[in-house]
Each structure stands twice: as C-alpha cells, then as structure tokens.
Amino acid sequence: MLRAVLLGPPGAGKGTQAVRIVEKYDIPHISTGDIFRANIKQGTELGKKAQEYMNAGQLVPDELVVDLVKDRLLQDDCKNGFLLDGFPRTIFQAEQLDKFLEENGQKMDIVINFNVAKETLMARLTGRRVCKSCGASYHIINIPPKQEGICDTCGGALEQRKDDNAETAENRINVYDEQTAPLIGYYKESGVLADFDGELPLDEIFNQIVETIGA
Ligand code: AMP
Secondary structure, eight states: OEEEEEEOOTTSSHHHHHHHHHHHHTOOEEEHHHHHHHHHHHTOHHHHHHHHHHHHTOOOOHHHHHHHHHHHHTSGGGTTEEEEESOOOSHHHHHHHHHHHHHTTOOOOEEEEEEOOHHHHHHHHHHEEEETTTOOEEETTTBOOSSTTBOTTTOOBEEOOGGGSHHHHHHHHHHIIIIITHHHHHHHHTTOEEEEETTSOHHHHHHHHHHHHOO
C-alpha cells in the first residue's frame, strides 16, 4: 500500500522515476499530463479545452482537473494506493485532494519532491524525446535511444512534445515557481514531504526513494 505524489518542476524526472516506482510497489501511475495528452489525441471535449493551455505552457483550469483525478482515484485499481504525477499543481488542487482522501478514510503516505537547478531543467526539457506509441521518454544527449529517432522498447517513432520548445518550457518553469512551488511548504507542514536531489544519477535517486519509503 502506497499513496504518493511526485512533486517537482517540469523536467525534474518525475515521469522517469514514476515508471520505476509503480513497478516496484505495483500501483497505478496517474499522470494528469498523460491523461490530457491522450484526450487531445482522441479529440475529446476535454482534450479540446485543455489543448490551448498546454500549448502555451499554462495550467489547465482547476475545475477541469480535480474531478477527473477524483474519478480516477475511485477506480478499483487504486484500492491499494496510487502514484500521482503532475497533480496537484496548485494549493487548491492539494486541498481538494486532502479533502477527498479524508472523506474516503485515506491519507497521503509521502510527497516525493525533486530539486533541480533551472539550467538543468531547460536542457532536459528541450532535449527530451518521447515515443509516439508507448510514451517512453528519452533525451538526445543524456538518455539517447540506440537508434536515433526510434524507441528501444517498441520500435515506435520518437517525437518532441509540443510544449518542450524553449519558449514554452520556460513558461512552464515560471508557472511552476508561481503556482506549484508553494506546495512544498504546504506538504512540509503536514509532515509528508521528502526531498531528493534530482540531479543525481537515476538509479541513485530511485534507491534513495525506496530507502525512504521502505521495500
Ligand atoms: P506534464 O505532462 O505533467 O508536464 O503536464 C503537461 C501540461 O498539462 C501542463 O503544462 C499543464 O498545461 C497540463 N496539466 C497537467 N497536470 C495539470 C494539473 N494538475 N493542473 C493543471 N494543468 C495540468
């Protein structure tokens, strides 16, 4: 049983660690960004509403996000926990999540917070490539695929996320500083925050996370 949140600026490595954490603890990975991107791909109403905010590097309005996450957390596979990635992103979302957990007799076990310098974030975001088919994440310099432009795992084509260009990436980092960074204090106060150095090698960060949570 593990109920956890990944917190950190865009490019901090949340998605990368998420893949490992959900495998180890056998819990669902709930990424609001992934949910929105899937909706955009499918052309749903929600996707249409979210798209312009995402392309500008702005947050999608709270009212489009909170109910979506609550519905997801009520699904059967979340009975033994979950890993939230990219949610909450505002104090309002965090309060709504706490309220929801309390109403359901649950509580957050840990908020895993990644600290990374801004220059590192920009280099990571602009160099990121993701697989069109399976969503696996690469970096042109730090984590290159074996064959350029092709996913190691499924052979799918790699592409750049629309919001990973320099201008939008910078906006996203600023939006994080203004709207999401206050969550660090919020969760510190409730005693669930655990800080990690997001610039360490991936395996090392993962080992530290497991050490903190327990095997
Ligand atoms: P991510 O994949 O987490 O980087 O999210 C990509 C984009 O989706 C963000 O820049 C926002 O526009 C939107 N988004 C994802 N999660 C949230 C959230 N919890 N609240 C508001 N917008 C979100």
